[in-house]
Amino acid sequence: MKTRSSRFRLRSVVLVVAGAVSAFAAWAVEPFTVRDIRVEGLQRVEPGTIFASMPIRVGDTYTDERASAAIRALFDLGLFKDVRIDVSGNVVVVIVEERPTVAGVDFVGSKEFDKDALVKSLREVGLAEGRPYDKALTDRAEQELKRQYISRSLYNAEVVTTVTPIERNRVNLTFTVTEGEPARIKDIRVVGNKAFSESTLRGLFDLDTGGWLSWYTKSNQYSRAKLNADLETLRSYYLQRGYLEFRIDSTQVAVSPDREDLTLTINVTEGQRYVVSSVSLQGNYLGRDDEFKSLITIEPGEPYNAEQVTQTTTAFSDYFGSFGYAFARVQARPEIDRTNNRVALVLQAEPARRVYVRRLVVSGNNRTRDEVIRREFRQYEASWYDSDRIKLSRDRVNRLGFFTDVNIETQEVPGTPDQVDLAVSVVEKPTGSLQLGAGFSTAEKVSFSFGIQQENFLGSGNYLGLNVNTSKYNRNIQLTSTNPYFTQEGISRTFDLYYRTTRPYYTQDGDYRLINEGGTLRFGVPFSEVDTVYFGAGLERYSFEPGSNLASQTPQAYRDYFGCATQGDYITACSDDTKTGVPLTIAWARDTRDSALVPTRGRVQRAGLEVGVGGDMKYYKGSYQLQQYFPLNKQYTLAFNGELGYAKAYGDEVYPIFKNFYAGGLGSIRGFEQNSLGPRDAVTGAALGGTKKAIFNAELSTPFPGAGNDRTLRMYGFFDVGNVFTDRTLGITDAQWEAQKKLRASVGVGISWISPLGPLRLAYAFPVQYQDEEVGAVNQVGYIPKDRIQRIQFQIGTSF
Numbered sequence: 001m002k003t004r005s006s007r008f009r010l011r012s013v014v015l016v017v018a019g020a021v022s023a024f025a026a027w028a029v030e031p032f033t034v035r036d037i038r039v040e041g042l043q044r045v046e047p048g049t050i051f052a053s054m055p056i057r058v059g060d061t062y063t064d065e066r067a068s069a070a071i072r073a074l075f076d077l078g079l080f081k082d083v084r085i086d087v088s089g090n091v092v093v094v095i096v097e098e099r100p101t102v103a104g105v106d107f108v109g110s111k112e113f114d115k116d117a118l119v120k121s122l123r124e125v126g127l128a129e130g131r132p133y134d135k136a137l138t139d140r141a142e143q144e145l146k147r148q149y150i151s152r153s154l155y156n157a158e159v160v161t162t163v164t165p166i167e168r169n170r171v172n173l174t175f176t177v178t179e180g181e182p183a184r185i186k187d188i189r190v191v192g193n194k195a196f197s198e199s200t201l202r203g204l205f206d207l208d209t210g211g212w213l214s215w216y217t218k219s220n221q222y223s224r225a226k227l228n229a230d231l232e233t234l235r236s237y238y239l240q241r242g243y244l245e246f247r248i249d250s251t252q253v254a255v256s257p258d259r260e261d262l263t264l265t266i267n268v269t270e271g272q273r274y275v276v277s278s279v280s281l282q283g284n285y286l287g288r289d290d291e292f293k294s295l296i297t298i299e300p301g302e303p304y305n306a307e308q309v310t311q312t313t314t315a316f317s318d319y320f321g322s323f324g325y326a327f328a329r330v331q332a333r334p335e336i337d338r339t340n341n342r343v344a345l346v347l348q349a350e351p352a353r354r355v356y357v358r359r360l361v362v363s364g365n366n367r368t369r370d371e372v373i374r375r376e377f378r379q380y381e382a383s384w385y386d387s388d389r390i391k392l393s394r395d396r397v398n399r400l401g402f403f404t405d406v407n408i409e410t411q412e413v414p415g416t417p418d419q420v421d422l423a424v425s426v427v428e429k430p431t432g433s434l435q436l437g438a439g440f441s442t443a444e445k446v447s448f449s450f451g452i453q454q455e456n457f458l459g460s461g462n463y464l465g466l467n468v469n470t471s472k473y474n475r476n477i478q479l480t481s482t483n484p485y486f487t488q489e490g491i492s493r494t495f496d497l498y499y500r501t502t503r504p505y506y507t508q509d510g511d512y513r514l515i516n517e518g519g520t521l522r523f524g525v526p527f528s529e530v531d532t533v534y535f536g537a538g539l540e541r542y543s544f545e546p547g548s549n550l551a552s553q554t555p556q557a558y559r560d561y562f563g564c565a566t567q568g569d570y571i572t573a574c575s576d577d578t579k580t581g582v583p584l585t586i587a588w589a590r591d592t593r594d595s596a597l598v599p600t601r602g603r604v605q606r607a608g609l610e611v612g613v614g615g616d617m618k619y620y621k622g623s624y625q626l627q628q629y630f631p632l633n634k635q636y637t638l639a640f641n642g643e644l645g646y647a648k649a650y651g652d653e654v655y656p657i658f659k660n661f662y663a664g665g666l667g668s669i670r671g672f673e674q675n676s677l678g679p680r681d682a683v684t685g686a687a688l689g690g691t692k693k694a695i696f697n698a699e700l701s702t703p704f705p706g707a708g709n710d711r712t713l714r715m716y717g718f719f720d721v722g723n724v725f726t727d728r729t730l731g732i733t734d735a736q737w738e739a740q741k742k743l744r745a746s747v748g749v750g751i752s753w754i755s756p757l758g759p760l761r762l763a764y765a766f767p768v769q770y771q772d773e774e775v776g777a778v779n780q781v782g783y784i785p786k787d788r789i790q791r792i793q794f795q796i797g798t799s800f
Contacts, residue, residue, distance in 0.1 A: 035090035099132040103170040153222040155259040156180030186261040205230040242303030245271030283349035321387025324354040372461040431456040476500040492524035536585040555681040582614030621647035645693035660689030671746035671765025673788035678724035695722030712754040721745040745769040762794040
């Protein structure tokens with residue numbers, strides 16, 4: 001084949017400046033028809049990628065302009081470090097040099113972020129394992145990492161990238177981070193406020209200038225997310241007080257030259273305060289105008305309150321949803337009279353179309369069975385859409401405790417305007433736990449515990465647990481299993497098997513023991529969505545072991561109940577040292593608190609009755625508890641707790657003393673030694689508890705000084721009053737009886753901390769009503785000693 005007299009070779013020098021790529025040809029050739037295209041230099045990129053990107057095809061006419069366009073197109077792929085085109089006869093030869101591939105990304109010196117979070121942020125800017133290495137992307141990655149650190153107030157953070165070439169044209173990237181110290185908020189300023197003082201507005205913020213606990217709360221470390229949340233709090237504060245046109249003009253973050261301090265300046269325009277003149281309805285309300293009007297929480301004559309407006313529009317949308325109108329539109333339109341500072345609210349509604357649910361689609365449950373989620377739903381397939389039932393269903397799935405997130409989305413069915421699907425997506429969390437721990441309290445001293453629980457056994461929703469406790473006074477081993485859907489109607493079944501050894505009196509030196517072993521079977525019947533009634537039965541046995549047999553160290557009440565005979569100071573035998581019983585139980589529970597650990601609003605009620613119907617113990621024991629929480633504002637919560645108990649034997653039986661109620665210490669009346677109140681044993685002076693119980697507690701929870709609005713660490717003041725009582729027996733004098741039934745009371749302050757080991761409460765109490773002198777003589781029936789005062793008390797896992 002004849003060779004062309006002038007052989008063309010195009011050499012390109014590519015300069016990437018501001019995204020512009022220019023290719024320069026070494027010399028030009030006359031156009032010709034391309035017979036073939038050959039690619040050289042490929043390692044990982046497929047040849048098809050080259051051919052698909054080039055504007056030159058076999059059979060096309062080759063020109064210098066097309067060659068330049070081909071080079072630019074291949075560079076635009078971002079896969080090549082160098083591209084050039086040679087011509088050999090009628091054959092176009094494309095010669096490429098691929099960019100290295102990122103083999104691995106590592107971080108050195110990063111403590112503030114998890115590696116996974118940093119890898120994710122780099123992936124968003126295009127830098128990740130397996131992708132081509134690009135110096136420009138590396139620079140962007142460094143800037144992104146610095147931005148992430150600035151968001152955590154680490155303005156001095158430095159990032160250095162090390163590129164290490166390895167075999168097969170790959171590189172490892174190492175980002176070495178010097179975090180430095182975080183910048184602290186030195187001052188927060190609010191500019192433009194007139195109606196409220198600057199200190200009042202700053203008190204709304206979670207961000208502050210720090211205190212002696214800032215090392216724990218980090219409230220003086222700037223975070224854009226925290227600032228945005230505080231700005232929303234500020235906006236809501238004004239909008240709830242009539243300032244309809246309030247706006248935040250700007251926020252400025254000024255960093256000191258040494259980057260160690262910063263000042264936040266928030267510029268606001270309050271506007272005028274508006275009063276609601278009227279509220280009217282417009283649109284289609286399904287002929288139920290009066291029913292919708294009853295949902296309105298906006299009061300004419302009161303200052304405009306954005307929260308009330310939102311509550312009303314949400315209530316309207318939900319009410320429309322309860323009739324199947326999933327896409328109802330409700331809008332609050334303000335008509336402002338700036339002359340008189342009044343606003344008329346018009347609630348415009350359009351229900352759109354009514355729909356029914358075609359099917360539920362569950363996703364995200366890799367371990368949990370579909371039926372565990374579906375059985376909690378009160379919105380059924382092939383029935384009208386009901387927003388109330390959907391919210392209730394979501395809450396019920398949430399309360400299972402198996403998921404970190406539960407989301408329900410309404411999806412339209414294409415081509416069918418009156419049908420929707422409910423997409424239920426969940427994010428599972430580990431539901432099994434293995435616990436090895438130790439605890440210390442002023443009453444129990446050191447205790448060790450072991451527990452293994454699986455709340456979602458094999459994805460079935462069933463609970464299985466084994467717990468062991470080795471405290472000084474209460475040791476137990478217990479196996480528990482719960483099937484929350486023993487029946488399709490939602491009746492739960494729980495059984496317990498247990499073995500416990502107890503020394504119930506915290507003031508004794510003797511080594512006697514009370515052994516309790518047995519099992520219970522309990523069924524929980526849901527009578528409503530918030531009310532559950534429990535029915536149970538058990539079989540139990542109590543055995544009494546005098547230990548050292550010293551009568552002077554064994555409570556007289558125990559000796560009498562178990563029929564123990566004495567000779568001198570020694571117990572010779574107990575004629576009835578084992579008691580058996582068949583207790584039947586019925587209980588009711590309702591809990592509407594917003595949180596079980598840190599409640600701020602809501603109520604919890606519990607009532608129970610236990611009746612001994614068989615064996616050696618015939619008795620009944622009833623109890624009732626009510627807790628109520630009132631949020632005074634964002635920072636302060638007022639709480640009340642009340643407990644009542646009553647127990648008595650029936651027939652000719654004696655009430656079993658180990659079933660008594662106890663009081664004193666954390667969890668009941670603080671300032672008194674744990675379980676020390678009530679009647680005392682005539683021989684040892686040990687607290688025996690009583691068959692009647694009445695306790696009242698009041699607490700005011702406040703922010704801990706220096707901790708800002710952190711709700712995991714709080715301070716509280718309290719007032720406790722109450723006691724346990726028993727029936728008057730023979731031999732008790734009037735003075736002893738009056739001393740025994742007198743109420744005990746205390747006031748004090750304390751600290752509540754949700755610690756890694758569980759809720760911890762520390763209390764310092766001042767008893768204000770107590771028994772300060774002995775009544776009667778030691779070893780006398782009804783002997784009333786002085787109350788055992790204990791001003792400082794703490795415990796992990798208690799409440800109130």
